[in-house]
Amino acid sequence: MSAQRVMKEKNLWHKSGIVIVAVIAVVAVVALVVVLVVQNMPLPQKxxxxxxxxxxxxxxxxxxxxxxxxxxxxxxxxxxxxxxxxxxxxxxxxxxxxxxxxxxxxxxxxxxxxxxxxxxxxxxxxxxxxxxxxxxxxxxxxxxxxxxxxxxxxxxxxxxxxxxxxxxxxxxxxxxxxxxxxxxxxxxxxxxxxxxxxxxxxxxxxxxxxxxxxxxxxxxxxxxxxxxxxxxxxxxxxHSFLCYGKDQALKMALAHQTQSGPPAIKDPCFHPEYVETKEYSKLYDSPCVSDRKPQGAPAFFQHTGIGNFQQCQDVVRSLFNFSQCKYSQCSLNGVYQPPLQGAFGAFSAYYYIMDFFNLTDTSIHLDTVKEKIARFCATPWQRVKQQNPGIKLKYLVGYCFAGTYLLTLLTDGYNFTSETYSNIKFIHKIKGSDAGxxxxxxxxxTNMIPAEAPNEPPLPYAGYVAVVMVIVILLVVLFLFIAHAIRPSCSKRPRVV
The missing domain is CATH 3.30.420.40 (ATPase, nucleotide binding domain)
Structure with missing residues (x-):
């Protein structure tokens, strides 16, 4: 077989090999792309x-x-x-x-x-x-x-x-x-x-x-x-104070003002011009006040509002007992409370009451908050109804007391001051979920919060990828160095003539 024919066959095989390698490379690239796309497709969440x-x-x-x-x-x-x-x-x-x-x-x-x-x-x-x-x-x-x-x-x-x-x-x-x-x-x-x-x-x-x-x-x-x-x-x-939610506290406030069983009371926690006839039996139907029901009281009493924030605070303070504390310090009713620390989230009725007054922003100074609630309490009942047509009357009538009670509980009861009041954040939802x-x-x-921290790999994902890349690059460099070192020694072999 002539040398020329041998060279042609070698070139043919060489070209065929290159084509085969190229096809394999293209297939490998396509396969890699398909794997990457399929692997990273968004899956329906369960x-x-x-x-x-x-x-x-x-x-x-x-x-x-x-x-x-x-x-x-x-x-x-x-x-x-x-x-x-x-x-x-x-x-x-x-x-x-x-x-x-x-x-x-x-x-x-x-x-x-x-x-x-x-x-x-x-x-x-x-x-x-x-x-x-x-x-x-x-x-x-x-x-x-x-x-x-x-x-x-x-x-x-x-x-x-x-x-x-x-x-x-x-x-x-x-x-x-x-x-x-x-x-x-x-x-x-x-x-x-x-x-x-x-x-x-x-x-x-x-x-x-x-x-x-x-x-x-x-x-x-x-x-x-x-x-x-x-x-x-x-x-x-x-600590939980039973009977000191806003509705039961209102019953206690009314019970405090009707201890003698009068036929009429003038209530500073309700608006001027507010007048309603109420039943003693319904007022005292709760365990929070049932033992205080006055003997010989009439069936009904006339409830009239005078709308005075300062006097309303005095009524609220009468619900708290500060006269005794056997601990180093107390909140109210002789209950121990350590010094307040850090930020607080106030939710449920705290939020709804302050949202009504547009006072959920605690960067507003406490004195300004008190002034706004005091003005609201002093507003005549007919005007309050005209200014808030979309709110049910059974809720609207209680906001003067609720606002006064909330502030008095926080300051007199829990010992928040003008300085620490700003540490409170009135919240309804956190990242779409109700606070509560x-x-x-x-x-x-459901044991969804583990007692121990979850196990984690020794390296974070980014660190793991970086280490792998460094090792691969190092291996490629070593391979090229060895190939380069071997090639000259092969080329220096003596030729056989």
Missing amino acids: YKYGIVLDAGSSHTTVFIYEWPAEKDNNTGRAEQKHSCNVKGPGISSYAGTPWKAGQALRECMREAEKNIPEKRHAQTPLYLGATAGMRLLDLQNRSASDEVFRAVSETLQTFPFSYQGARILSGQEEGAFGWVTVNYLDDRLKQGLKTTGALDLGGASTQISFVSKMFDGSESPGNSVTFRLYGNDYNLYT WTLGYMLNL
């Missing part, structure tokens, strides 16, 4: 769900929470998907007709069925937590309380969810879970940041919860709750 009913003293709200189903409990973030306010009063108001307490829940529970995928219904835990309204009913009439719970349980069990029962939360639980919710939604627990205190004001009770360096639980163990969350220990001070105890309650019952 979620798990939980339902919590907040059965408060004045109303019930159904909350639906969702979190990523494919993530472990220590990485999936629970957020509020939907909420529904149950029509009518709180379940404790149905003591005489308990079956109505269950029926009232049906409309909102049907909404829950629609908002949760059907295939997830059976796996969705359903909880009902009752707060101060049911605490009071339980104190007043245990059998009526049991009947109300039986009625709501029978109704909730007719829905296709995993019903976990109904129970009364203690005041300590309500305060502690509110604190968990606020700090969980603000990502303070997972990141180990300074925590935010929680101020909760309902219709029948109020709670204060915060972490203080001055509090180790030894002086008042009953106000101490210890959490270990994401590897961090928290010693929480929390319900989310913290569900997180606790």
